[in-house]
Amino acid sequence: MNKEEALQIVIDAVKEYIDDDSTTINKETILLGNNAVVDSIGLVNLIVDIEGALSEKDLEITLTSEDAMSRRKSPFRSVETLSDYIVELAN
Amino acid sequence: MIITGSRKGIGRFLAEYYLEKGITVIGCSRSESDLQHKNYEHHCLDVADEKAVQKLVRNTAKKFGKIDYLINNAGIASMNHSFLTPLSIVEKMFKTNVFGTFLFTRECGKVMSKKKFGRIVNMTTFAVPFKLEGEAVYAASKAAITVMAEALAREYAGFGITVNTVAPPAVQTDLIAHVKKDKMDKLLQRQAIHRFGEAKDVANTIDFFLRDESTMVTGQTVYLGGV
Numbered sequence: 598m599n600k601e602e603a604l605q606i607v608i609d610a611v612k613e614y615i616d617d618d619s620t621t622i623n624k625e626t627i628l629l630g631n632n633a634v635v636d637s638i639g640l641v642n643l644i645v646d647i648e649g650a651l652s653e654k655d656l657e658i659t660l661t662s663e664d665a666m667s668r669r670k671s672p673f674r675s676v677e678t679l680s681d682y683i684v685e686l687a688n
Numbered sequence: 689m690i691i692t693g694s695r696k697g698i699g700r701f702l703a704e705y706y707l708e709k710g711i712t713v714i715g716c717s718r719s720e721s722d723l724q725h726k727n728y729e730h731h732c733l734d735v736a737d738e739k740a741v742q743k744l745v746r747n748t749a750k751k752f753g754k755i756d757y758l759i760n761n762a763g764i765a766s767m768n769h770s771f772l773t774p775l776s777i778v779e780k781m782f783k784t785n786v787f788g789t790f791l792f793t794r795e796c797g798k799v800m801s802k803k804k805f806g807r808i809v810n811m812t813t814f815a816v817p818f819k820l821e822g823e824a825v826y827a828a829s830k831a832a833i834t835v836m837a838e839a840l841a842r843e844y845a846g847f848g849i850t851v852n853t854v855a856p857p858a859v860q861t862d863l864i865a866h867v868k869k870d871k872m873d874k875l876l877q878r879q880a881i882h883r884f885g886e887a888k889d890v891a892n893t894i895d896f897f898l899r900d901e902s903t904m905v906t907g908q909t910v911y912l913g914g915v
Contacts, residue, residue, distance in 0.1 A: 638846065645798045652746050659742065 598656065598687040603680035606654075610646045611676060614639065624677040640673060651683070658686045690714045690748065690755060692735050692792055693762030695721045698811075698856060701887035702759060702894065703728065714748050717762070735762045735788025745795035754803050757898055758796040760789040760810045760833075765826045767867060778825050785829040790836065793851070797844055806849035807898045810837050811890075814855050817915040818878055830855075834909050841907030850906035852897045857885030857913030880914025 604624055611622045615634055627633045628640055635643055644660050651658050665672050665682065672682035689706055693699040694715030703713045703723060712727045721730040733740040749755055764784045766777045793808055800806025812834045815827040834853050841851040858875055876882045893910050896902060 642801065645801060648798070649802070652750070657739075657742060657746065659738075 598654075598684055600680060600684055603683040603687070604676065606650050607647060607676050607680050607683070610643055610650055611635070614643050614646060622676065624675070624680065626676045628675055628679060629671055629673045644673070647679075647683070651687075656687055658683065660686070662686075689757040689759065690716075690745070690792065690796060691759045691761055692716055692788065694723070694730070695719060698859065698887045698890055699759075699761040702761065702891060705888075705891045711757075712752065714744070716744060734784075735792065736783035738791055741788075741791040742795055745792070745799060749799040755796050755799045756803075756805065756807065758792055758800075758806070758808045759894065760792055760808070762788050763811060763830075765823070767822050767826065769822060770824050773825060781825055781829050782832075785826075786832045786836070789833050793836075793840060797840070797847070797849055800849045801844075801847035804848035806844070806847070807902075808837075808840075808844075808849060808851045809894050809897050810834070810851070810853040812853045812855045812909060814857070814875075814879065814911055814913065814915050816855070817911060818875070820875075837909070838907045845906060848903075850897065850902065852906060853909040854890055854893045854897070855909065855911040855915075856887075856890045857881070859885050859887060859890070878915075885912055 608622050611626060611634065620634060622634070628635060628643065648658065648660055660682070672678050689711050691699055691703050691713055694703040694713070695717035699715070700723065703715050707713050707725050707727055714729045714731070715721060715723070716731040716733050716735070718732060718734055720732060723730065731744050733744060735741065745755070762784060764781055766773065766781060789810055796808065797806065810833050812830040813827065815823040816831045816834060820827060837851045837853045844851055857879060858872060876884070889912050893912060897905060
């Protein structure tokens, strides 16, 4: 999976989850912490949605690995960092 | 519906019971099952194998579009004095009883959350409240399941998913096949109802947990036979 495909999956999932046309979602969109477009439960839902979308493409990936949770910089910070993390896991 | 440990014992009874009610049952165990039914699928896996559990749950969700019910029935017991219990047995029991329950609950919970509906039922044991000697590890693993269910009931409430636990009364299955009669008689005396239960008693309790109307029933543990 390449970066563009991963970005598209994450952006689509965020758009569908927040369901608000007035909010622009792009690779800079923050997912964790201050200014995040989702709250903590929202992020949980989003991760489940993205895992489901990846599964639809026959990519059986678990995003919440011990590695992800223990990184000094969370891969869930933004749409871009999450996309990078997906590419890393998928390849 | 997914039922773990459906090859024999209470799990097998529950699989046949819910098939009889017209529910599609996806069962699993470490070895093959001879249960044949047009609405039954059996998968061989170790419930503590994360990849295998994910694959089964995701494939089930893809095939049927949803998973309404999960019964975490798979469990192993080893009854012995702790001085005679090797660590490998402790690890096996925790892997099957606790890790397996957690993995199926987590994966099915993800699927159920999409539909805002789900019923998860775990199995515990009266060895927990009775603190039975010789069952320290087994009881500890089941106590973990009970507490986990209580916490997950809160985590999952917003998703329309309930998590409950049932402790069968003393039921004559393989789990207690090697327990001496006088010990079982003593156990029965400690229950409010001094007789063996049956798998149908467990099914009756699970029916209550699964009902659409049981939306407010979560984080509960029912000890059949009375403790």
